[in-house]
Amino acid sequence: AQSVSQHNHHVILSEAASLELGCNYSYGGTVNLFWYVQYPGQHLQLLLKYFSGDPLVKGIKGFEAEFIKSKFSFNLRKPSVQWSDTAEYFCAVNFGGGSQGNLIFGKGTKLSVKP
Amino acid sequence: KAGVTQTPRYLIKTRGQQVTLSCSPISGHRSVSWYQQTPGQGLQFLFEYFSETQRNKGNFPGRFSGRQFSNSRSEMNVSTLELGDSALYLCASSISGDTYEQYFGPGTRLTVT
Numbered sequence: 001a002q003s004v005s006q007h008n009h010h011v012i013l014s015e016a017a018s019l020e021l022g023c024n025y026s027y028g029g030t031v032n033l034f035w036y037v038q039y040p041g042q043h044l045q046l047l048l049k050y051f052s053g054d055p056l057v058k059g060i061k062g063f064e065a066e067f068i069k070s071k072f073s074f075n076l077r078k079p080s081v082q083w084s085d086t087a088e089y090f091c092a093v094n095f096g097g098g099s100q101g102n103l104i105f106g107k108g109t110k111l112s113v114k115p
Numbered sequence: 116k117a118g119v120t121q122t123p124r125y126l127i128k129t130r131g132q133q134v135t136l137s138c139s140p141i142s143g144h145r146s147v148s149w150y151q152q153t154p155g156q157g158l159q160f161l162f163e164y165f166s167e168t169q170r171n172k173g174n175f176p177g178r179f180s181g182r183q184f185s186n187s188r189s190e191m192n193v194s195t196l197e198l199g200d201s202a203l204y205l206c207a208s209s210i211s212g213d214t215y216e217q218y219f220g221p222g223t224r225l226t227v228t
Contacts, residue, residue, distance in 0.1 A: 103160060
């Protein structure tokens with residue numbers, strides 16, 4: 001079955017620390033990849049997306065992600081986190097590369113940034 | 116441009132009842148997807164509608180159903196509610212096409228007692 005795994009349930013960092021959140025998916029075919037963020041009390045927002053082309057994609061608020069096809073991974077990174085990055089982060093995959101509106105989500109990673 | 120709106124935002128029902136949730140997509144978006152979010156299972160895909168047709172369905176029992184109207188607004192219905200149906204129900208809209216970038220609404224928090 002198609003699945004998405006996020007390895008860390010809860011990550012705690014101090015401000016200015018670097019962040020990397022892991023995401024792996026199970027399928028070997030064409031995929032569209034997304035990272036969403038859910039700030040406390042707010043709804044899911046798209047951070048960044050990958051459809052094709054350059055495997056290093058940049059999103060909003062200084063986040064970036066790298067698609068490594070051979071590892072079925074799409075890890076999220078940020079060089080220096082801020083307190084305002086405290087949120088829950090979800091990796092999501094659209095298996096088959098589009099045309100069907102079902103995203104498979106990972107279980108999410110809660111990020112707590114200490115000021 | 117207004118975002119995805121969902122009504123009601125909160126709902127309390129008792130077991131055995133049925134419930135209808137509503138979603139208005141972003142103007143111009145023709146695809147609407149529904150998801151259930153729970154602490155244990157995370158975000159799970161329910162179904163997707165495009166041009167009033169259900170195009171894709173997740174692994175949920177037949178008690179969960181939906182529909183889409185000609186203006187792209189969508190409703191989902193849950194019949195014979197169970198305690199386990201307590202969840203945040205999210206709606207997402209998309210222009211559709213090959214890239215499938217989805218925009219999410221704030222959700223409807225359903226509590227079944």
